[in-house]
Amino acid sequence: MKKDEIRFVYERKVNTSTISDILDSLGVDAALNEKIGSINRGDHYFAGFAYTVEWARVRKGADILASQESTWEQVKRFLVPEISDGAGLVYVAGAGPVLTSAALAGAMSCTYFDRLGFEGVVLGGAVRDIPELRELKLPVLASNPVPVDTQGGYRVAGTGGSCVIDNRTVHTGDLIISDSSGTVVVPSALIDTVLERAWKTDEVENEMLRQIRSGSRLPQLVEERRRI
Template sequence: MKHAILQVALDLLDLDRAMQIAREAVDGGAEWIEAGTPLIKSEGMQAIRSLREHFPDSVIVADMKVADTGTLEVEMAAKAGANIICILADADDSVITESIRAAQLYGVRIMADLINVNDPVSRAKHLESLGVHIICAHVGIDQQMTGKDSVELLITLSGQIHVPLAVAGGIDADRAGEAVRCGAEIVIVGGNIVRSADVTGSTKKIRSGMDAPAREIPKKKSADEETHNLFLQVSSPNITDAMHRKGAMTGVLSICGKVKLVGRAVTVQTFAGDWAKPVEAIDVANKGDVIVINNDGGTHVAPWGELATLSCVKKGIAGVVIDGAVRDVDDIRAMKYPLFAKAIVPNAGEPKGLGEINAEIQCCGQYVRPGDWIVGDESGVVVIPAERAYEIARRALEVRKNEERIREEIQRGSTLSEVVQLIKWEKK
């Protein structure tokens, strides 16, 4: 097995932050340094010039994503100090050939990025015939969020072409080792390095994974298992950020404090403390589900209490959310059960049997359908549409990673406004 190269992708907006992260990544074993597309768009060719100046012995990659004017853009990046320039594989052949001619003139190499290419194997073979130096199996971040996988793309290409293969998109230490085993000669890592609180440590871990890949590929989880696991790793604020500040219930609080709620919704419509349908929903719900109750806005009488909660505990129901009141909270708190409600009252209702189970309802300002995902913690409760749950879970994890790096920079003495360049990036 050849020694695979680790390339760090600086997909950031601010050059000063990118330079610091690059230094830490190089200390951890990154060999090639990429000026990512966001950095180039934000800082221009100065990003490449600065990387060349501060890392004179490193290979500098310019992720230009060239789609037109191949000669001009390759020339720009080459003169700024790039050794490798990335172009889009689905650009017209005329752009590809002009980029290669310019690369020959300036003594640099061309990496073609297969992002969004419909027939990657055929296109990769054609690009090789045109003279492209490196082919990159890349699944973009928005595609990753929906479940597309860069290593699976790499596997389809392995053995089909003779130029070096790179892989990019969602690569962590385990996936890096798998990618090397599947034929990658260049492993490109962005978020799992640059968004880490410990960039050097994360880089070393990925480098180690590449140098000693695990022999067995971990068994792939089901979509529901993976979604559930991802939601356990993120907070309700992470999720609302991932949903563009949407999905949050209003006025509902965690009755038991620091508890975590993750599961699919079993919905209940009831009225004025009628606890028949809420309790019947316990029998309908499966292990790991969340019972979500609309009490028609009433908080003067409770449709839920300790005995219903105990039933949920025994059946393995993940939690309960009530647009209304709850009682017996001393007993419920002793169970440390994930129960969220608007109010606490001692009054119980009567089991009249009004309402229905598993119809679309409104709960605390949000529409909830049976099967939608519910995530709750001390910050509140969020509703995630079932059809977007995996995507949102992945995006929320990226939000959390980004915050980890920002938190580390604040710990080092910066402020939030300085880290995110608030004044620079205010809407003009």
């Protein structure tokens, strides 16, 4: 699947419940922690390839008199300067356990990601500057609002590799799909398989919904179509 093919995913808008069911049948847990939700858009849909930012705690050095790295040096890569075009990409940041006490992004960074063309922002923790974020069309997903940032307490350990959000590892290149029901991660090796099944499932379920609205009985439909 290529970057420009993300447009086709948007056109079909297969919901995250369908993707989750398919991945579950393949033995893969798909959904991100349910605490991670849209912080600025009441209703949203986006899809794209993950581009990850890995955050890590800053630890004390052995020598308390030694100068420490500047906070800017510790965190500046979270702005992914290596990316000039975010179209087809989803910015995904994680620090291991969901980080609720400090923000992994704020208004200026998310506005910048919006300008770069990212499809969405998924943060494995808090975000700040909520009034300004509500001005953006870019969906920003986070666990909670908080005024405190990460400088001094966390550093960026890497970009473009992988990150962990709660118990889920997200790799750069995985497919992220998010809607009002939640956010799912499709491992890159399974993208083609999952989407092919999703198109077929979507057609079946849309037809079932049409028949239910026309008066058909759901128990009979489930037995016939083997879907619920």
